[in-house]
Each structure stands twice: as structure tokens, then as C-alpha cells.
Amino acid sequence: MNFPFHDGSCGHSCCLRVENLSVRIGADAILKDVNLHVHCGEMVALIGPNGAGKSTFLKAVLGQQEYSGVIAFSTPGQRSKKPRIGYVPQSPAFDPSDPVSVADLFACCMSKRPAFLGLGKAMEETVLECLERVHGEDLIHKRVGTLSGGELQRVLLALALEPLPNILILDEPLSGVDVEGMAVLMDMLDEIRKTYDLSILMTTHDFSMLPRYADQVVLIDHALLIQGTPEAVLNSPEFHRVFHMKGGSL
Amino acid sequence: MSLWHAFCDMLPFEMLHWDFMKNALLALLIMGPLFGILSTMIVTGRMSFFSDALGHSAFTGIAIGVICGMSFPTLGAVAFSVAFALLFSWVRSRSNQAADTLIGVFSSSAVALGIFAATLGGGSFTKYNQYLIGDILSVTPGQIGLLALVLLAVLIFWVLYSNRLTLTAIHPQLASSRGIPVGLSQTLFITAIAVVVTLSISSVGLLILNSLLVLPAAAARNIARNLRQYHLFSVLFATAAGLGGLVVSYWLGSSAGAAISLILAGIFAVTFCFRERRR
Numbered sequence: 001m002n003f004p005f006h007d008g009s010c011g012h013s014c015c016l017r018v019e020n021l022s023v024r025i026g027a028d029a030i031l032k033d034v035n036l037h038v039h040c041g042e043m044v045a046l047i048g049p050n051g052a053g054k055s056t057f058l059k060a061v062l063g064q065q066e067y068s069g070v071i072a073f074s075t076p077g078q079r080s081k082k083p084r085i086g087y088v089p090q091s092p093a094f095d096p097s098d099p100v101s102v103a104d105l106f107a108c109c110m111s112k113r114p115a116f117l118g119l120g121k122a123m124e125e126t127v128l129e130c131l132e133r134v135h136g137e138d139l140i141h142k143r144v145g146t147l148s149g150g151e152l153q154r155v156l157l158a159l160a161l162e163p164l165p166n167i168l169i170l171d172e173p174l175s176g177v178d179v180e181g182m183a184v185l186m187d188m189l190d191e192i193r194k195t196y197d198l199s200i201l202m203t204t205h206d207f208s209m210l211p212r213y214a215d216q217v218v219l220i221d222h223a224l225l226i227q228g229t230p231e232a233v234l235n236s237p238e239f240h241r242v243f244h245m246k247g248g249s250l
Numbered sequence: 251m252s253l254w255h256a257f258c259d260m261l262p263f264e265m266l267h268w269d270f271m272k273n274a275l276l277a278l279l280i281m282g283p284l285f286g287i288l289s290t291m292i293v294t295g296r297m298s299f300f301s302d303a304l305g306h307s308a309f310t311g312i313a314i315g316v317i318c319g320m321s322f323p324t325l326g327a328v329a330f331s332v333a334f335a336l337l338f339s340w341v342r343s344r345s346n347q348a349a350d351t352l353i354g355v356f357s358s359s360a361v362a363l364g365i366f367a368a369t370l371g372g373g374s375f376t377k378y379n380q381y382l383i384g385d386i387l388s389v390t391p392g393q394i395g396l397l398a399l400v401l402l403a404v405l406i407f408w409v410l411y412s413n414r415l416t417l418t419a420i421h422p423q424l425a426s427s428r429g430i431p432v433g434l435s436q437t438l439f440i441t442a443i444a445v446v447v448t449l450s451i452s453s454v455g456l457l458i459l460n461s462l463l464v465l466p467a468a469a470a471r472n473i474a475r476n477l478r479q480y481h482l483f484s485v486l487f488a489t490a491a492g493l494g495g496l497v498v499s500y501w502l503g504s505s506a507g508a509a510i511s512l513i514l515a516g517i518f519a520v521t522f523c524f525r526e527r528r529r
Contacts, residue, residue: 087427099474116481
């Protein structure tokens with residue numbers, strides 16, 4: 001996939017370009033002058049303490065939060081046209097008592113036919129194809145509220161990949177997932193990124209996975225403190241100041 | 251209606267010899283699917299308490315309509331309920347208070363305003379009892395026609411919007427990321443609920459209305475595994491309770507509305523036990 005370069009760019013093909021992003025909610029400045037380029041095919045991890053503005057940043061990129069500054073996307077062949085964003089929200093967020101199966105969730109997102117009338121054969125096959133991408137075909141008839149943390153992340157990931165997005169955004173995909181599940185999920189994300197040449201932007205509190213999987217790590221605490229390779233950021237004075245002096249932990 | 255009456259005459263049931271029983275039976279056969287379907291989304295969207303508050307606001311609208319000398323106070327009630335629902339929606343989107351707190355504020359204000367309006371200048375409250383308790387046995391052919399129209403409108407609305415409403419109810423952020431206008435969907439749904447509740451209240455009363463808007467779906471959730479079963483069980487429970495309640499009230503001489511509500515409570519209890527065993 002060839003992506004056009006932005007004028008005055010950082011020298012890379014940028015899938016997402018954020019410049020001077022500021023968000024105010026009431027009198028509070030949640031984000032101030034954040035600049036970030038997500039290069040095509042890169043996995044970028046956004047880290048920071050609780051309340052640093054990570055989720056607000058994602059909401060602004062998703063168009064769910066008012067902001068000032070520039071958020072621009074590159075889509076194949078056309079610059080800054082409306083992009084397809086695959087979004088995996090933070091879990092757990094589904095009520096265990098909701099009688100909504102995984103198949104129902106896909107139908108509600110993708111089909112015009114009302115889900116309460118049943119899926120239909122064609123839709124069921126489409127859902128199975130989507131779940132295959134995350135090795136989750138056996139989850140199709142399970143209720144979404146009863147899925148484990150890892151299973152739910154895989155289902156939401158499969159949903160975010162249909163239709164295939166230009167950029168994949170994940171909000172704390174590793175929270176609520178056990179150590180074994182984390183490795184499985186990160187391997188899967190890495191495979192998907194390479195297979196579909198996707199850019200991935202994710203927030204996380206789990207830093208142990210970053211050196212192996214992330215191309216770029218961005219540390220924010222209302223403003224961008226430092227960005228660079230995982231090793232550079234995790235060994236930086238800014239990282240230690242934010243997570244050690246403020247009581248955070250690795 | 252005459253066709254329906256002729257059909258009932260062919261059935262070997264003594265209770266259907268009475269015209270008011272034939273009317274009530276038809277009304278309940280319409281109300282089963284109507285409220286069975288609506289209750290699924292009310293419960294999924296955690297709006298049980300809100301639908302209850304809407305019933306009270308409908309009553310207030312009727313009282314204000316009567317005070318203003320309207321010949322058809324239900325129209326005034328629809329306008330009041332829609333305004334009530336939209337105002338609530340607006341306040342909720344701009345307040346950081348919990349939804350149940352805001353519903354409590356709106357509900358008690360609506361009830362107080364209704365009683366204040368109804369008793370203004372020493373007026374009697376008794377003429378409004380039909381709206382509070384209701385009597386399915388006194389339902390008229392005109393009211394049955396209105397319920398049938400409401401059912402038709404709800405079915406069309408459901409086919410067009412239920413996927414979006416469901417996604418909005420179970421995960422607003424995911425819905426928004428899929429391009430669904432969440433705020434508009436929620437406003438559209440509560441407006442629809444306001445209209446249905448208000449149009450139905452004069453036929454069936456507040457007591458049975460609130461039971462039918464919550465209990466069928468609450469019972470269905472105990473045993474349903476997907477949206478199709480959820481809707482199917484909810485409609486079945488609402489219809490079965492309606493018919494059962496009518497029979498019980500005929501043989502025992504009790505209020506039909508109360509009998510229907512109690513049967514629904516019984517169904518909830520049975521399905522609850524079944525859910526416990528399944529786990």
C-alpha cells in the first residue's frame with residue numbers, strides 16, 4: 001500500500017498526523033499542544049498515568065471529543081479523506097445479563113436486517129469469516145457479557161477489522177486479560193498489522209509487552225513528555241518521574 | 251370489530267359471550283406484542299424507572315389537558331410527555347448526576363404538578379382514577395384501533411432502528427465509533443416511548459402499563475441467549491400473561507390489570523429459578 005507523504009512531514013509516510021492538539025473540558029486543560037505522527041504500518045503505544053488524558057486523546061481522534069488543533073489522516077491514494085477507523089473500546093463494558101450473542105453484536109454493527117429476526121445464513125458466514133481472523137469461530141453463539149477478558153478483546157478486534165480499517169485504535173486492550181492471554185493478543189495484533197499493513201494506536205498500562213511489539217512509545221501527562229523507541233522512553237527520566245515519583249508502577 | 255365478535259362467538263368459551271370480554275381479549279392480543287417488544291429495549295437501555303416516570307408525566311399531561319378544557323386531553327398528554335422526555339434527555343446529557351437521581355427529580359415533579367393541576371380550585375381527583383388504575387374490560391373499539399396503529403408504528407420503527415438502538419444501549423462508545431448518532435438514537439427512542447405510553451395509558455391504566463413495559467423482558471433475560479430468543483420470550487410472556495390475567499379476572503372477579511401483573515411476576519420467578527439451575 002502506498003501512502004502519500006504530508007507536506008512538511010517528519011520524513012515518513014504518516015497515517016495519522018496530530019498537531020497542536022488541545023482539549024479543554026470546562027475549566028480543565030485535559031490535553032495541551034500534543035503533536036504526534038503515527039507512521040504507516042507502525043504500532044504506537046500511548047502510555048501515561050491514570051487521568052493523563054490518554055482516553056481523551058483517543059476520543060478526539062475518533063471524533064467523539066471537541067478539540068483545537070489538527071487531526072489529519074491519510075487514506076490510500078487520497079490524502080486526509082474521511083478514514084476508516086477500527087476501534088476496540090476498553091472492556092469490560094457489557095452487562096452479563098444482556099441477552100446479546102457475539103453473532104447479534106456483529107449483526108447490529110454490520111447488517112441492515114434486524115438482529116431480533118435472526119442472522120440469516122449469509123450473515124452467519126460473514127461473522128464466522130470475521131471471527132476466523134482472531135481464531136474465535138467457537139465464540140459466535142456465546143453471550144458477549146459472559147466472554148472472558150481475552151475472548152472479548154478478540155471479538156471486538158474482529159469487529160474492528162470489518163470493514164478493514166486504515167488505522168486500528170485500541171483502548172487498554174490488555175486490561176482484564178491474563179498474562180498468557182496478553183501474549184496471544186499481542187501476537188495476533190502483530191500478525192494482523194503485518195498481514196493488512198495496518199497502523200495501530202493503543203493505550204496501555206502494561207509496559208512489559210512494549211519492547212517486543214511497539215515501534216514507538218508516546219508518554220503523555222496532559223502534554224506530550226517524550227516519544228521514541230520503547231527502550232528510549234522506558235529508560236527516560238520523564239518516564240521514571242511520572243511513574244515512580246507519582247506512585248505509578250511498572 | 252364485527253368480524254372479531256363473530257369469530258369469538260364461534261369459540262366454546264363462556265366468558266367470550268360478553269362484548270366487553272371480546273374487546274378486552276383483542277386489546278390484550280395487540281398489547282402482548284406491543285409491550286413485549288418495547289420492554290426489551292427499555293430493560294436493555296436501563297430505562298425501567300424512566301418509563302415509569304413517563305407514565306406519571308402522561309397522567310400530568312391529561313390533568314393539564316382537562317384543566318385547559320381540551321376535548322381530547324390525550325393530545326395534550328402526548329405533547330407534555332414528549333416535552334418531558336426531551337427535557338429529561340437534555341438535562342441528562344448536561345448533568346453529571348446519576349440517571350436514576352434525575353429520573354426521581356423529574357418523576358416526582360411531574361406527579362406533583364399533575365396532582366396540583368387536578369386539585370386546583372378544590373377539584374376532585376377521582377375522575378383521574380381511570381388513568382391510574384385503568385380497566386382493560388372497559389376498552390372501546392376506538393381505543394383498540396389506536397393500540398393497533400401504535401403496534402404497527404412500533405413494528406416499522408423496530409425493523410428500521412432496532413439494530414442501532416441495541417448497539418447504542420449496550421455500548422454507546424462502540425456505537426458512536428461505528429457512525430451511529432448516539433444522542434439522536436436515544437432521543438428518538440425515548441420520544442417513541444413517551445408517545446406509546448401516553449396513547450396507551452387512557453386504555454389500560456398506569457399499573458398494567460408499567461408491568462408490561464418491564465416484566466416481560468426482565469423474565470425473558472433470565473433464559474434468553476440471543477436477541478431473537480429475547481424478543482420471542484418477551485412477546486410470549488406478555489401475551490400469555492394478558493390472556494391468563496383476563497381468564498383469572500373473569501373467574502375470580504378481580505382486577506384484570508392486577509391479575510396480569512401478578513402472572514408476569516410469577517413468570518419472572520419461574521424463569522429466575524430456571525436461570526439458577528442452568529448455571
